Amino acid sequence: MPVYSKYADHILLNLLKEDDQLAYTEIFERYSRVLINHAYKMLGQDEANDVVQEVFLTLWNKRNEITLTGSLSSYLYKAVKNRVLNHIAHEKVVSRYADSISSFIENDYVLADSNIREKELEAIIEKEIGLLPEKMREVFLLRKVEELSYDEIALQLNITDKTAKQQVYNSMKILRQKLKPFFGIFIW
Template sequence: MSVYRKYADHILLNLLKEDDQLAYTEIFERYSRLLVNHAYKMIGNQDESNDVVQEVFLFIWNKRHELEITGSLSSYLYKATKNKILNHIAHEKVVSRYADSISNFIESDYVFADSKLREKELEAIIESEIALLPEKMREVFLLRKVEELSYDEIALQLNITDKTAKQQVYNSLKILRGKLKSALNVFIW
């Protein structure tokens, strides 16, 4: 049995300040399990609880010469552990928010890029299907849908009746809908 087990906390602290590693070991053995249990109640994760307590004890060893503990050592250790846990939780929230932000950016950027790509592909399909329409039908369709001319204007320009212009647009839309229906199904999925 180590003689250090008999020492009071304030004696162990004085020895610790004099670089006594056995005093440090005794403080660790005396309080580490209690602090890990305390941390576990707050965090709910054994590994993270162990890490937090290890950080507290590492801090104590690294700052042993500057430590000024006015109350009891146990109170100091519990407060230090609680503060480390709160810092840990705050850090986890920041990391989580950052990860969510990056994830949302990547997803929205991907969706935007994906939708732009699909839009271009769909435009190319529509253009190729329009190009396959019979020549007069294609001409009437483009004047109506691209140039946005009225049926009367189309009739005057092409020397046809407005009724013929309407019929040509109707027929071209019917053909295009049939051909594009299967292409649109692919784009939806």
């Protein structure tokens, strides 16, 4: 079996393009910590982890389309930087939106049916969580409901913490996609 840790980045990238999962794992092992530290300087720990997970998920999903003009490390750094900037821009939009909602509520425009809408949305969310694949749902509930750390989940389910993180990331992506149509209806 080849020792992937000894391979240069360009060799790993070529193997990745051939759907070699061990090459992907080596790239992840080689760069994830330093990329998280890079993102952490601009975001918090959870956001930095999420951003790096998104970059690596995109790397895997677009492995056959990637053409580098520079090094793999500079490509990954740039991808993380762009995700961080998008995240910060999104947070500013969310903050402005939250401020406008607060202003709306402070001006006594409380909606009578907000509790009903909240319960309907909770029921829809619970239904969609129930439709997740069994293992993904289990990891998601341990993280988001029982608030266990990724290490605790890994220990409890006998999986790696990276697998736990990936399962939570995948479940959040599925739920966001499934629930997106409801947010416009239930907000107001």
